[in-house]
Amino acid sequence: MTETPMPTAYKDPKLPPPVELPEGPDWVGVLKVFDAHVAETLVVAARTLYPHQDLPERVYRRTVVAFDGLAAKMPAVAQGFAEFVDLVDGAMPVPFRELSESYRVNGLKAIEGTAAFRLVQRTTVRFLYDDIEVWQAFGYEGASAHLGGYVDRGFNDLDWLPEPPPGI
Amino acid sequence: MTKYDLDDSGVVVIVGSGAGGGTLAHELVKRGVEVVLLEAGKHLTADDFVNDEWAGYEMLSWLDKRTASGTWRAAKDHPTAPSWSCQVVGGTTTHWSACCYRFIEDEFRAKTLYGEIPGTSLIDWPFTVADIAPYYELAEAKMGVTRTNGLPGLPANNNFKVMYAGGSKLGYNVSTGRHAINSIPYDGRPATIQDGFTITGDKTGARWSTLAVEIPRALATGKLELRPQSRVTFIEHDAAGKASAVVYVDAAGVTHRQKARAVVLAGNCIETSRLLLHSKSGRFTDGLANGYGHVGRHYLRHIIQTVWSIFDKPVYMHRGEIMGGMIDDFVRHDPARGFAGGYYIEMNSMGLPTTAAFLDPGWWGRDFVSVIEQYRNMAGIFMSGEDMPQPGNRVTLGDELDAFGVPVANLHYDDHPNDLKLRVHGYKTLSAIHAAAGAKRSIEAPSYPASHNLGSNRMAAKAEDGVLDGNGRAWEVPNLFIADGSTFSTGGACNPTLTIVALAIRQAEFMAGRMAAGEL
Numbered sequence: 001m002t003e004t005p006m007p008t009a010y011k012d013p014k015l016p017p018p019v020e021l022p023e024g025p026d027w028v029g030v031l032k033v034f035d036a037h038v039a040e041t042l043v044v045a046a047r048t049l050y051p052h053q054d055l056p057e058r059v060y061r062r063t064v065v066a067f068d069g070l071a072a073k074m075p076a077v078a079q080g081f082a083e084f085v086d087l088v089d090g091a092m093p094v095p096f097r098e099l100s101e102s103y104r105v106n107g108l109k110a111i112e113g114t115a116a117f118r119l120v121q122r123t124t125v126r127f128l129y130d131d132i133e134v135w136q137a138f139g140y141e142g143a144s145a146h147l148g149g150y151v152d153r154g155f156n157d158l159d160w161l162p163e164p165p166p167g168i
Numbered sequence: 169m170t171k172y173d174l175d176d177s178g179v180v181v182i183v184g185s186g187a188g189g190g191t192l193a194h195e196l197v198k199r200g201v202e203v204v205l206l207e208a209g210k211h212l213t214a215d216d217f218v219n220d221e222w223a224g225y226e227m228l229s230w231l232d233k234r235t236a237s238g239t240w241r242a243a244k245d246h247p248t249a250p251s252w253s254c255q256v257v258g259g260t261t262t263h264w265s266a267c268c269y270r271f272i273e274d275e276f277r278a279k280t281l282y283g284e285i286p287g288t289s290l291i292d293w294p295f296t297v298a299d300i301a302p303y304y305e306l307a308e309a310k311m312g313v314t315r316t317n318g319l320p321g322l323p324a325n326n327n328f329k330v331m332y333a334g335g336s337k338l339g340y341n342v343s344t345g346r347h348a349i350n351s352i353p354y355d356g357r358p359a360t361i362q363d364g365f366t367i368t369g370d371k372t373g374a375r376w377s378t379l380a381v382e383i384p385r386a387l388a389t390g391k392l393e394l395r396p397q398s399r400v401t402f403i404e405h406d407a408a409g410k411a412s413a414v415v416y417v418d419a420a421g422v423t424h425r426q427k428a429r430a431v432v433l434a435g436n437c438i439e440t441s442r443l444l445l446h447s448k449s450g451r452f453t454d455g456l457a458n459g460y461g462h463v464g465r466h467y468l469r470h471i472i473q474t475v476w477s478i479f480d481k482p483v484y485m486h487r488g489e490i491m492g493g494m495i496d497d498f499v500r501h502d503p504a505r506g507f508a509g510g511y512y513i514e515m516n517s518m519g520l521p522t523t524a525a526f527l528d529p530g531w532w533g534r535d536f537v538s539v540i541e542q543y544r545n546m547a548g549i550f551m552s553g554e555d556m557p558q559p560g561n562r563v564t565l566g567d568e569l570d571a572f573g574v575p576v577a578n579l580h581y582d583d584h585p586n587d588l589k590l591r592v593h594g595y596k597t598l599s600a601i602h603a604a605a606g607a608k609r610s611i612e613a614p615s616y617p618a619s620h621n622l623g624s625n626r627m628a629a630k631a632e633d634g635v636l637d638g639n640g641r642a643w644e645v646p647n648l649f650i651a652d653g654s655t656f657s658t659g660g661a662c663n664p665t666l667t668i669v670a671l672a673i674r675q676a677e678f679m680a681g682r683m684a685a686g687e688l
Contacts, residue, residue: 004482012218052541069688105533112530115172121532129524129540130222139544140520143219144373149361151431158326159302160481161333161605167325168332168343 007154009135012143018132027061032072034081037095040063041085044097046124048104052137066127067120077119084116103154128150172204172393177427179393180679181205181414182434183400183443186259187668188651189434190378190386191310199392200402201683204393204426205311205383206416209256209436211396214380217262217369221521224368224391228262230255233436233576234567238594240469240581241614244527250579251469252617257396258379259663260436260619264372266348266376267489267514267552268313269662270304273297274501275554278658281501282508287584288556289466293657294629294638304551311376312636313347313475318349325362325488327517330479330547335513336494345494345514348376348666355381362488362519367560368626398424401572401647403431403447403456411648417572429688430647430679437467437621437654441563442577444625444635457625457642466626467581467616468659471590472555474516475598476527477607482544485517491550498597499571499661510661511553513598518548526616539611549601551594552620554661556584563624579618620664625654639678640671647688651663651675 005144011017021027028036042064043057071078088096091107099107111117135142144150172179180196181493182189187205193205208230218224229252234251236243243250252258274281276297280288291292291625298555308316315321321344324332328344338409348357349366360374373380388393400579405426406412411431417423433440441464445455455463493515515582527540565575583591599610628634631643642648651672653664660667682688 013221014218014221015220015223015631035305042169050537051534052537108532118530121530125524126222128520130521135520136521138541139484141484142519143365144487145219145361145363145365149262149363150226150487151362153359153487154363154484155325156323156329158329158481158483161329164324164329164332164336164342 006136006139007141008143009132010143011132013146019062021058021061021065023058030065031068033078034064034071036121038081038085039068041082041088041095041097042067042120045084045088045102045108045120046128048101048108049121049124050128055137056132057135059128063124063127067123070123080116080119083115084120087111087114087116093151169385170390170393172202173229174426175411175422178202178429180430180432181206181426182432182651183414184259184434184436184439184634185257185378185394185663186254186434186652187261187378187435188672189432190258190382191672192432192434192651192676193671194382194386195394195673196217196680197256197386197389199680200391200392201680204395206398206400206414206426207257207394207396208240208399209254209396211394212369214369215374216373216540217371219363219365219371220368221519224365228254228256228369230439232570235576235578237578238561239583242581245614246617249617251438251661252270252466252619253438253621256377257383258377258393258513261345261377262379263327263367264665265366265448267272267491268308268346268348268666269512271660271662273296273498275658275660278435282639283587284337285508285556286407288557289323289559290557291626291628291633291657294627295347300670300674302667303674305450306673307462307666307670308509311666312350312357313346313348314351316557319354322347322351322360322457322489322492325352325492326483327485327488327547328493329547330483331493331601332517334601337604338601340495340497340601342493342495344492347489347492349489350374352529360489364486364488364490366490367686389537399572400443401574405449405451405456405645409451411645422533427469430649432649432651432652436652437624438563438577438579440650440654441624442565443509445563446574457635457644457648460632462626464624465559465561466505466623466658467556467579467621468555468557468623469581470585470620470622470659471511471551471555471594472615472620473591473594473603474548474550474613475595475610476523476546476613477610478539478542478547479545479606479608484544485547486519490517491515507586507593507594508556509554509586509590511551511594512550512591512662515603516550527611527613531662539609546578547602551598552661552663553590553594555587557623557658558582571651572584620653620659622653622656622659622664626657628657640675649675649679
């Protein structure tokens with residue numbers, strides 16, 4: 001299949017830009033609540049839940065920075081993330097973030113019914129797929145009103161099916 | 169803005185500024201009635217809105233905790249937010265996707281047409297299609313509904329081309345449908361720029377809302393006082409059993425008591441039922457207007473579900489108006505299908521953030537990833553069908569209190585066998601349409617939090633069958649009215665807003681008439 005290039009994604013100009021993180025392990029320096037082990041475990045958990053081969057590590061890290069922001073606002077949420085890390089680390093003689101993929105997947109399956117799992121899974125979906133770099137990767141263009149909408153930018157440009165009759 | 173005194177007992181107090189309350193306010197002040205409109209949310213403007221799914225959700229939604237029980241998926245997927253509506257001036261009209269279909273004649277006589285269905289509490293509406301038809305016409309003109317009054321339909325977008333290709337191949341009647349979104353400039357508002365963000369507020373005013381149309385025009389009459397950030401907690405009555413005042417808390421946390429000539433609740437199903445149940449007194453021991461125990465019962469939320477399909481080539485479904493497609497072949501009740509009631513097929517699109525969240529909440533792993541990575545090749549198709557009223561599907565009050573001292577609402581819903589039959593039939597039809605257009609894979613997504621909230625304070629021909637008479641007036645409290653979807657006697661199949669607006673116009677005429685006659 002020939003790949004056409006992905007169009008450019010935009011965040012609404014009224015919203016803050018994505019957080020800038022250092023590329024190395026220093027990224028944990030921006031965190032308010034999580035320590036490095038909790039943060040790195042959650043990054044590995046997010047990638048195990050949603051293992052997008054071609055997404056860079058930084059999008060998963062930004063997702064965990066968003067978790068940290070919630071945890072800083074809500075102590076009960078902070079406790080939920082801590083419980084999650086304890087649960088997944090306690091299941092095997094090796095810390096979760098050092099496990100091979102099949103053990104990580106089985107470990108997550110084993111705790112699917114818990115509130116801590118639900119918190120991590122739902123919150124990962126909430127923030128990972130709200131990241132503009134992920135939008136760009138999967139072809140979602142995002143905000144458009146500041147560019148005049150899509151009326152002149154392809155709202156009806158699909159050309160691989162028959163054109164419906166005018167006025168249908 | 170006009171100001172009314174808290175002790176002015178000559179005003180009509182409306183609680184909620186959405187499709188019902190906002191329209192009713194305008195229609196009453198046009199007739200010279202003095203109105204105080206209380207809205208729990210803020211008064212935002214088009215400039216405040218953002219083109220962003222989650223930021224828009226957080227800006228507009230009613231986010232207070234609720235609880236859920238019953239067999240419905242919402243109790244599992246969204247246990248503290250089973251129902252969804254807005255808390256902002258304009259209510260859920262700041263969010264809606266503007267589908268405007270009328271109930272058909274049969275839907276006003278569901279009990280007569282469907283007969284006895286075990287487990288249901290079906291009734292006929294207390295009026296016929298002929299009674300409401302003139303008000304549908306007024307509503308369509310007011311809202312600028314496409315394909316009425318000479319207005320053209322919305323143009324076909326990419327997602328529609330997929331729906332059209334599949335639906336026409338199967339012989340269905342496919343069109344872009346009817347919407348309160350300007351396809352051409354109308355009523356001082358511009359044509360749509362196809363920004364794809366009708367659900368996060370409308371930045372241009374191309375789509376009708378009470379925020380953009382009814383409320384500013386009502387304010388201009390000098391008869392309306394709008395009080396945003398006013399959270400109503402209790403409805404009081406006098407010794408004669410008439411509603412006499414509305415208690416509310418303002419943005420600073422100060423409690424006020426606004427006297428009233430008549431009170432209208434328009435806070436969407438959950439909040440309106442919750443207020444009635446909470447407003448208990450020595451005279452109304454089970455809550456206001458609840459002598460027969462119908463308040464909060466017979467709750468309906470429509471059979472709503474989406475099929476998302478993956479194609480070989482890009483669709484970019486997020487470009488353009490999100491629900492501009494409709495198939496009406498399954499609207500009529502047809503006993504040969506094996507269930508009662510019908511459904512509309514409509515188009516649906518979402519951005520990546522909410523597609524991921526609602527595709528199948530709880531789904532994770534490599535299979536999910538392989539689907540969502542193909543977002544740009546995805547198309548969406550949707551249905552809204554009639555669910556069966558059941559007395560046990562209801563809003564009740566729990567033990568936990570909210571920040572205003574009002575009990576948190578629980579929403580209980582068990583799927584009726586008829587609902588499940590309709591769901592299965594609908595999923596098969598939706599998937600077949602996409603398959604006919606060349607889909608590689610289709611995902612049957614469950615309902616998201618209920619947005620068509622209906623029936624929980626229903627109108628009925630007899631007091632023992634419902635909370636309200638045919639004018640939306642409480643049988644037991646002659647100056648208490650309701651103007652939201654909770655008044656629906658049965659749900660019908662189509663999106664409810666057009667009917668809510670038509671009923672509000674009709675109700676304003678009734679109320680103004682009674683006032684002129686000295687009877688209200």
